[in-house]
Amino acid sequence: MSSMKVNIAGVELNNPVMTASGTFGSGMEYADFVDLNKLGGVITKGVANVPWQGNPTPRIAETYGGMINAVGLQNPGIDTFIERDIPFLQKYDCKTVINVCGRSTKDYIEVVEKLADQPIDMMEINISCPNVKEGGIAFGQNPKAVEEITREIKKYAKQPVIMKLSPNVTDITEIARAAECGGADALSLINTITGMRININRRTFAVANKTGGLSGPAIMPVAIRMVYQVANAVKLPVIGMGGISTASDAIEFLMAGATAICVGTANFNNPYATVEIVDGIKDFLEKNNIDDINDIIGCVK
Amino acid sequence: MADIDRVTATVDNISFIGSDVVDMWINCGDIVDKAKCGQFINIFCKGEGSLLPRPISICRIDKENKKLRVVFRVVGKGTKEFSEYKAGDCITIMGPLGNGFTLKDKKAIIIGGGIGIPPMLELSKQLQCEKSIVLGYRDELFLNTEFEAFGNVYISTEDGSCGTKGNVIDAIKANNIEADIIYACGPLPMLKGIKAYANEKGMEAQISMEERMACGIGACLACVCKSKDVDEHTKVNNKRVCKDGPVFDANEIEL
Numbered sequence: 001m002s003s004m005k006v007n008i009a010g011v012e013l014n015n016p017v018m019t020a021s022g023t024f025g026s027g028m029e030y031a032d033f034v035d036l037n038k039l040g041g042v043i044t045k046g047v048a049n050v051p052w053q054g055n056p057t058p059r060i061a062e063t064y065g066g067m068i069n070a071v072g073l074q075n076p077g078i079d080t081f082i083e084r085d086i087p088f089l090q091k092y093d094c095k096t097v098i099n100v101c102g103r104s105t106k107d108y109i110e111v112v113e114k115l116a117d118q119p120i121d122m123m124e125i126n127i128s129c130p131n132v133k134e135g136g137i138a139f140g141q142n143p144k145a146v147e148e149i150t151r152e153i154k155k156y157a158k159q160p161v162i163m164k165l166s167p168n169v170t171d172i173t174e175i176a177r178a179a180e181c182g183g184a185d186a187l188s189l190i191n192t193i194t195g196m197r198i199n200i201n202r203r204t205f206a207v208a209n210k211t212g213g214l215s216g217p218a219i220m221p222v223a224i225r226m227v228y229q230v231a232n233a234v235k236l237p238v239i240g241m242g243g244i245s246t247a248s249d250a251i252e253f254l255m256a257g258a259t260a261i262c263v264g265t266a267n268f269n270n271p272y273a274t275v276e277i278v279d280g281i282k283d284f285l286e287k288n289n290i291d292d293i294n295d296i297i298g299c300v301k
Numbered sequence: 302m303a304d305i306d307r308v309t310a311t312v313d314n315i316s317f318i319g320s321d322v323v324d325m326w327i328n329c330g331d332i333v334d335k336a337k338c339g340q341f342i343n344i345f346c347k348g349e350g351s352l353l354p355r356p357i358s359i360c361r362i363d364k365e366n367k368k369l370r371v372v373f374r375v376v377g378k379g380t381k382e383f384s385e386y387k388a389g390d391c392i393t394i395m396g397p398l399g400n401g402f403t404l405k406d407k408k409a410i411i412i413g414g415g416i417g418i419p420p421m422l423e424l425s426k427q428l429q430c431e432k433s434i435v436l437g438y439r440d441e442l443f444l445n446t447e448f449e450a451f452g453n454v455y456i457s458t459e460d461g462s463c464g465t466k467g468n469v470i471d472a473i474k475a476n477n478i479e480a481d482i483i484y485a486c487g488p489l490p491m492l493k494g495i496k497a498y499a500n501e502k503g504m505e506a507q508i509s510m511e512e513r514m515a516c517g518i519g520a521c522l523a524c525v526c527k528s529k530d531v532d533e534h535t536k537v538n539n540k541r542v543c544k545d546g547p548v549f550d551a552n553e554i555e556l
Contacts, residue, residue, distance in 0.1 A: 025520035029544075032305060032518075045522070051536040058513045060523040062378075064350040067515065074522045076536035216352055268515045269345065269352045271307060271395075 002285035003292045006259050008237045009160035009185035011121050013040035013095055017278045020241045020264030021046055021099035026085035033271035038278055041095035046126045048101050049110040051077040061197045061206035066216025068195045070209035073101050078111045086118055095121040105152050116158040123159055128166030128191035140166040143178035150182025160185035168194050172226045173233035180234045188239035190223045216265040217243040224256050231257025247280020257298040306332050307395040312386045313368055319443040321375045323384045326368050332396050333369055336362045338423040339548045342396030343517045346379045355379040356514050360419035372419035398517050399547045402507055406430050407481040412469050414487025418444055425451035433478045437469040470494050496551040506551035512542040519544030527555035
């Protein structure tokens, strides 16, 4: 039996498959379809210091091989997460990763402080959401701001900090290095690519926010390229995502240099996608006589 | 048995019942046993580029023969693909989804507007009390004769080609229809009008909402509608149409 275990900043995952923030809630709805014990980890929907209403509808539109969304980080706030979502995830043998969002550094810090004594494994800091006016991507597009917010968060965080990067930048390695300088424990990428669609019959934008984040198989080549670039630019472990819907997609990311991967939009098309990918990676390793998954991570130079 | 199944089903029978309205019966096993009127199913596209399932309301539930009927309008790529299916084709569906109508023993008006008409057929069949059925169309009629088995049917058309010229509220007024509860599904302007009418008359109203969806099970928060009070799950004034709805008490939500 091949070993599927991977290590991100000292946290050992049973396998490299996690869920991409915002596509899986906190796992409750999907627990009817998949055994969460079989996943490496669940990365939750982003949570802020207080509840966020999110954007007006329509919030999504389908595109060829993908979708754009502008949900706007609607969330129930960290207090509800602590009371409801974290205890739910504690029941499972998969790692709990809380995605944190905020409008200001103070917002992020408030959540990070509240998470300090919580039984979570890691936190992922969303500095890359394209759908909110303040915070989000505004932090993630400027290397200096990335370094500063990473450093601030690290002062208060008790668990490893994953900085989630935006692809909507000129040079993603510059942002990755800034996060590394700020003390990040790991990086995850990519968040969605800003996009737009027009409803030609109504002469309106397809989503109320005008722009939305493009996700799904359509963006996978961009994501793999960026994962490869970042994995070769920093010493930190990289969590890769962007359009993964099969085990072979996931293996491409691992070979490009990702230590773990996330499945996002594919969950909407197939609620069993995550466990099917876990099984598919296992099959690939066994068929190719690979004893340890770590042997293929970053193997394509 | 999980509440929601995702299964491979087969198309039993499919035909156009209007210029762009398709009537499809699906053989789908256990989903039928759990289905309630007002719920919907997700139908997954086979086309490579289409990732998101299409939420389609359930028009008839035939438990004896384990069949569900859906009636939908061809509006985009997904529904166009569905319209081209043939009897015997395998399709992937997930359901039943959503909450469905709460049937009450009260004198009722059942209102359907446009492609909101299909889910009202199963409701009309199941609702055993005194009821009037009001169907609003732009011009071309569909399903209207099937409703006649379950109650008096009143029709409104925008062009006046059949029944009352105008909308469903015009038809209710023109025919002096009175009741204690309204069940409705249709376009947003119609639901707004019904909410106002029901409040004016002091009637209860259950309305079925439509919104673009991704997951269909309450996880992605794409399909929310504004709620009057802070929602228990979301902790904001938003309810999830796919999971908390699609049927809501009209006064529970802001239209």
